[in-house]
Amino acid sequence: MKEPYQAAASPLHSLDARVKLIFSLCMLVLISLTPFQAWASYILFLAVALSLALTSRLGMAFVLKRSLLALPFALAALPLIFSGSENRILLHIAQFQIPINLQGLERFIGILLKSWISLQIVILLVATSPFSQIQRAFRFLKAPELLVSVIGLMWRYLFVISDEAMRMIHARDSRSSRLPGAKHSGGSLLWRARVTGGMAGSLFLRSIERSERVYAAMLARGYNGNLPPQKEQAMTMRDLALLWLGIGFLVLIWLLGLWSLG
Amino acid sequence: MHIPDGFLSILVAILFWAVSILVVAYALKRIRLELDEGKVPLMGVIAAAIFAGQMLNFSVLGGTSGHLLGAALATLLLGPWTAVIVMTSVVSVQAVIFQDGGILALGANIFNMAIVGVFVSYTIFSLLSKMFQQRRNGLLISAFAAAWGSIFIAALSCALQLALSATSPANIAIPAMAGIHALIGIGEGLITVGALLFVTAARKDLLQLRGSGQVSHKGILISGLGISLALAVLSPLASRYPDGLEWVAEQHGFLSLARDSFYQIVPDYSLPGIPNPALASILAGVLGVIIVFSVALSIGKARNAAPAQEIDKKSL
Numbered sequence: 268m269k270e271p272y273q274a275a276a277s278p279l280h281s282l283d284a285r286v287k288l289i290f291s292l293c294m295l296v297l298i299s300l301t302p303f304q305a306w307a308s309y310i311l312f313l314a315v316a317l318s319l320a321l322t323s324r325l326g327m328a329f330v331l332k333r334s335l336l337a338l339p340f341a342l343a344a345l346p347l348i349f350s351g352s353e354n355r356i357l358l359h360i361a362q363f364q365i366p367i368n369l370q371g372l373e374r375f376i377g378i379l380l381k382s383w384i385s386l387q388i389v390i391l392l393v394a395t396s397p398f399s400q401i402q403r404a405f406r407f408l409k410a411p412e413l414l415v416s417v418i419g420l421m422w423r424y425l426f427v428i429s430d431e432a433m434r435m436i437h438a439r440d441s442r443s444s445r446l447p448g449a450k451h452s453g454g455s456l457l458w459r460a461r462v463t464g465g466m467a468g469s470l471f472l473r474s475i476e477r478s479e480r481v482y483a484a485m486l487a488r489g490y491n492g493n494l495p496p497q498k499e500q501a502m503t504m505r506d507l508a509l510l511w512l513g514i515g516f517l518v519l520i521w522l523l524g525l526w527s528l529g
Numbered sequence: 530m531h532i533p534d535g536f537l538s539i540l541v542a543i544l545f546w547a548v549s550i551l552v553v554a555y556a557l558k559r560i561r562l563e564l565d566e567g568k569v570p571l572m573g574v575i576a577a578a579i580f581a582g583q584m585l586n587f588s589v590l591g592g593t594s595g596h597l598l599g600a601a602l603a604t605l606l607l608g609p610w611t612a613v614i615v616m617t618s619v620v621s622v623q624a625v626i627f628q629d630g631g632i633l634a635l636g637a638n639i640f641n642m643a644i645v646g647v648f649v650s651y652t653i654f655s656l657l658s659k660m661f662q663q664r665r666n667g668l669l670i671s672a673f674a675a676a677w678g679s680i681f682i683a684a685l686s687c688a689l690q691l692a693l694s695a696t697s698p699a700n701i702a703i704p705a706m707a708g709i710h711a712l713i714g715i716g717e718g719l720i721t722v723g724a725l726l727f728v729t730a731a732r733k734d735l736l737q738l739r740g741s742g743q744v745s746h747k748g749i750l751i752s753g754l755g756i757s758l759a760l761a762v763l764s765p766l767a768s769r770y771p772d773g774l775e776w777v778a779e780q781h782g783f784l785s786l787a788r789d790s791f792y793q794i795v796p797d798y799s800l801p802g803i804p805n806p807a808l809a810s811i812l813a814g815v816l817g818v819i820i821v822f823s824v825a826l827s828i829g830k831a832r833n834a835a836p837a838q839e840i841d842k843k844s845l
Contacts, residue, residue, distance in 0.1 A: 292632070295633050296539070298534075298535070299534070299535070299538075299542065299633055300539055333628070336628055336629075340536065343536065343691055343696065343697045343702060344536065344696050346702075347698065350698045374696075378535050378536060378696060379535070380535075381534065381535030382534055382535030382536060383535070384535075385533070385534035385535055385632075385633070386628055389625070389631075389632060393625065393628075401625065411553075411554065413560065413569070413614075414553070414617065414621075416573070417573045417576060417614060417615075418621060418622060420570055420572075420573025421572075421573045421580070421618050422577075422622065422626075424573065424577040425577040425580055425581065428574070428577045428578050429577075429580070429581035429584060431581065432581040432585060433584070436584070457719065459587040460716065462587070462723070463585050463586065463597075463719075463723060464719060464721065464724045464725075464726065465723050465726070465727045467582050467602065467720055467721075467723065468723065468724030468725065468726070468728045471575070471582070471602065472727070474574045474575055474577065475571065475574075475575065477574055478567075478571040478575065479571075482567045485570060486566075492566040492569075
């Protein structure tokens with residue numbers, strides 16, 4: 268498991284995470300509100316995402332490679348192309364006739380574009396802001412403190428525990444050799460499931476016991492149920508101006524899309 | 530089952546955000562009332578364990594493998610309200626940090642995996658284990674059923690959300706999601722039972738839900754039952770309508786009202802020479818994407834030529 272943050276020196280990296288988070292959320296909402304035929308908006312939103320990728324010095328290839336992640340989910344929207352009864356055309360491929368619903372096809376492409384551009388924005392957000400900054404930004408947006416604390420602790424132990432899980436997997440693999448040609452190592456399906464279950468149970472027990480030690484260590488350092496409050500700096504005028512400008516620009520793109528539909 | 534952004538209509542996304550916020554806020558309140566300071570590190574570390582536990586898998590057939598989602602296991606070991614918070618943390622970090630699931634869709638994903646998953650497994654487990662009393666096999670059967678049910682009902686909920694958003698026709702999405710997750714649920718059930726066997730052997734005192742004698746959560750029981758029944762009844766009903774859930778919009782008029790007043794859909798732009806407006810606008814879109822790409826790529830090439838000063842990339 269790898270941390271998604273990619274250190275680099277770029278204007279986007281040094282920008283206040285709160286600005287980035289609020290801007291990203293606005294962009295996600297506006298993309299979602301864009302009607303399916305407003306292709307002009309999609310193109311401009313994509314341009315925004317790609318130029319941000321360039322500004323971040325991570326390169327477009329980095330963002331594009333990661334954004335392929337959601338592609339398998341496109342399968343869920345695929346039937347749109349072939350269903351529905353209005354606005355059909357017949358596609359002739361070899362001797363097959365495939366009925367295509369043009370409105371469905373439009374929707375499908377629109378959904379794919381929405382999902383793809385949204386994904387790029389989130390990838391950029393987490394690649395250019397360290398976790399602690401994102402956590403701070405969510406605190407700033409008044410996310411419930413208890414939830415933010417739990418997620419903060421979760422992040423702190425995520426890599427420790429996933430290493431532990433990896434070690435368990437290595438241990439299992441090194442103890443269950445596989446004959447050449449065999450489809451799998453170990454016993455029957457039930458046996459394999461039970462072994463994996465045992466590993467999960469063991470991981471849980473170790474984690475519960477670890478959390479007791481963590482709690483004792485926290486108590487020893489003066490923990491009283493609340494994490495010490497951190498001073499929150501107000502956003503600078505420059506950051507605020509940048510944020511409003513950015514959001515204004517996004518709204519313009521969105522309006523352009525509506526206008527292009529007439 | 531993690532829905533990415535773009536696949537839910539804004540109406541559905543907001544609706545499920547509202548429901549999830551209410552339930553999670555209530556769960557937070559319940560946990561705060563317990564006044565147990567040790568809960569915060571416990572929930573944090575267990576959330577990390579569930580996240581990591583999802584890497585544990587076993588080969589099923591060919592290349593496919595079964596793996597854990599963890600809502601049922603968390604419910605059995607931690608109790609329902611704590612499990613809701615733990616699963617919410619897991620799903621949120623997956624969405625925000627690892628892009629497994631969208632951010633606008635996070636409300637729906639929390640609803641499916643943290644709320645439906647936990648409530649349904651709690652309901653099934655407490656009903657079944659009451660039936661089986663204290664027999665050991667009863668415990669295992671109830672745990673299996675709880676884990677399977679949590680996956681299956683959550684998948685139905687996911688399919689219905691997609692259908693409601695008119696992203697996936699109900700008559701395809703619901704049977705497909707239900708079929709796949711009926712199988713995935715078996716893997717989940719087997720792993721959960723295995724984990725429970727291990728925990729009962731090693732530290733029986735940790736098991737939170739042992740049927741009778743425990744604090745019962747009537748509210749969860751009733752809503753879990755309600756959710757399961759509603760989804761089980763709604764799904765076959767919905768999948769009879771081939772045009773997605775457009776019929777809801779037609780019958781009640783609320784979806785189409787919301788949509789039409791927002792965007793007057795007038796398809797009157799066309800590329801010269803192409804008579805069909807829909808086809809023309811698709812082509813225009815594709816053309817635009819190609820243009821943007823080639824411009825952006827050439828800018829990128831130009832920038833790469835000038836070496837970017839990068840600080841050492843640290844990776845954990």
